[in-house]
Amino acid sequence: MRINKGLLVQAHYKLEDTEGALIETTNGGAPLEFIFGMGLMLPAFEAELSGKEAGDKFDFVLEPDDAYGTVNPDLQIELPRSAFEIDGEFDSEIVYEGARVPMNTDDGQVVEGLVTKITDETVSMDFNHDLAGMALHFTGEVVEVHEPSDEEYNKYFGHQHGSCGGSCSGGCSCGDHGCC
Template sequence: MAKVEKNKVVKFHYTLKDKETGEVLDSSQQYGEPLTVLIGANNIIPGLERQMEGMEVGEKKTIEVKAEEAYGPKDENLIQKIPIENFQGIELQKGMPLQAQTPDGQIINLVVVDFNDKEVTVDMNHPLAGKDLVFDVEIVDVRDATLEEISHGHAH
């Protein structure tokens, strides 16, 4: 039976939970189909991919992934204060997700942490940075990747 390993295309169902709170953060079930990835192409977080290696079709496993092998630790340098003038026309709320564009055109996701009449504190870390995660995984299918998939770095 095919096993999860480098250069295999793997379909799997998952439920992602915050290890600390147990809160369900995401699940393939809500999308109605399993996630499909090319193993070894950095398409999923390293800690999840590493611990899925060797699993077979039909196998279920609970996988714990430390923050360092998921979205990394929270970087305090990515929490910044920005003059409120940059937020004109926006009805700010704590926890509000926003997007900003850098001078070179890159889109950055950020969250409003706090604000007053002079400045807005925003967090540009990934929302799951600093969190230990738990994945309930079920392998649905494993197949050899095509040469095209390997050269493109993702499953087709």
């Protein structure tokens, strides 16, 4: 079966930068698993796997614009050190250089930033993706391609029977009133 929209894909891969430094690998562990064409993976990554089948190998490079983008200087900010105080004390157990700290945007969205520098007055943070600005070299092999079972589908998207969508309170036509 060839990789196409809606199919469950399992693949082992190795991700390196273009200098050959290992970023991550599934080799020796569970394969990457996702439902193809549903917005779970980078579109360019999916484009490279489209049409492949179990046993097919792959080897490709995604340039920054096709991966996590270029480094955006607007996402590198300085905040007042006082923003990280609890009862007048700087929270050095959570906020230190190299720490990943969850922050809230003005509209309440939680985003994670990397603390890059701390001074007496400010904390510098970078909200770019860790792989922003990098060309990514993927090598690997497609392990399996199949129609996802209900259980596999629900792992990614939750219960979707009938018109329920998870909010029926027992009054929909899906017939599974334990679902809502």
